[in-house]
Amino acid sequence: GAGVSQSPSNKVTEKGKDVELRCDPISGHTALYWYRQSLGQGLEFLIYFQGNSAPDKSGLPSDRFSAERTGGSVSTLTIQRTQQEDSAVYLCASSSRVSSGANVLTFGAGSRLTVL
Amino acid sequence: AQSVTQLDSQVPVFEEAPVELRCNYSSSVSVYLFWYVQYPNQGLQLLLKYLSGSTLVESINGFEAEFNKSQTSFHLRKPSVHISDTAEYFCAGVSGGYQKVxxxxxxxxxxIP
Structure with missing residues (x-):
């Protein structure tokens, strides 16, 4: 697609429920990133995919968080047994590898998660 | 430890005044540095980037940033700000062999008007 698409744009859930957040990157972009943006916390790195593999999962806050990417395209971030502290905006970004090796990220609009 | 540090959480400035937003990076961060901007109720977008070559980089809307290796800084500056520059600005860097941003x-x- 023309841009990075994220769904849902807004999700309100009850504590303890599972949620799935979806990211559809720009066609042809091999790298995909998930970040969490909380009030006053800036952008917190969660996980990075190169193709379907995740070389760096170090940012996932707990084992309740998981992510996968299939076909080198769509990615799903799953949060199990949600807690109130999971409330945040979850941002997805994608990039193509350029010859210099530097990554310019294109961000989606984000999924705002509210856990009651 | 944070690889990229922004020292100021908020910077108020009068319209048409100059501004500098500070960013310092750790030595573990590769020399690829970026500034992203998030306007109110909008997504993040790239403002400017330093990859190599000239240490002074410019954006299309009058911002500039200078890569300073000796001071490990990449401060963002604009000589005269407009109301439309009101936004949140994020400094970013690439670290790790697999391009973690x-x-x-x-x-x-x-x-401020």
């Missing part, structure tokens, strides 16, 4: 905590620029 790390962001600072952001600086909110508030332009």
């Amino acid at each position: 790390t962001f600072g905590t952001g600086t909110k620029l508030q332009v």
Whole structure:
């Protein structure tokens, strides 16, 4: 697609429920990133995919968080047994590898998660 | 430890005044540095980037940043700000062999009429 698409744009859930957040990157972009943006916390790195593999999962806050990417395209971030502290905006970004090796990220609009 | 540090969480400045938003990076961060901007109720977008070559880089809307290796800094400057520059600005750098992009905590620029 023309841009990075994220769904849902807004999700309100009850504590303890599972949620799935979806990211559809720009066609042809091999790298995909998930970040969490909380009030006053800036952008917190969660996980990075190169193709379907995740070389760096170090940012996932707990084992309740998981992510996968299939076909080198769509990615799903799953949060199990949600807690109130999971409330945040979850941002997805994608990039193509350029010859210099530097990554310019294109961000989606984000999924705002509210856990009651 | 944070690889990219933004020292100021908020910067108020009067319209048409100059502004500098500070960013420092750790030595573990590769020399690829970026500034992203998030306007109110909008997504993040690239403002400017330093990859190599000239240490002074410019954006299309009058911002510039200078890569300073000796001071490990990449401060963002504009000689005269407009109301429309009100936004949150994030400094970012690439670290790790697999191109992990790390962001600072952001600086909110508030332009006062």
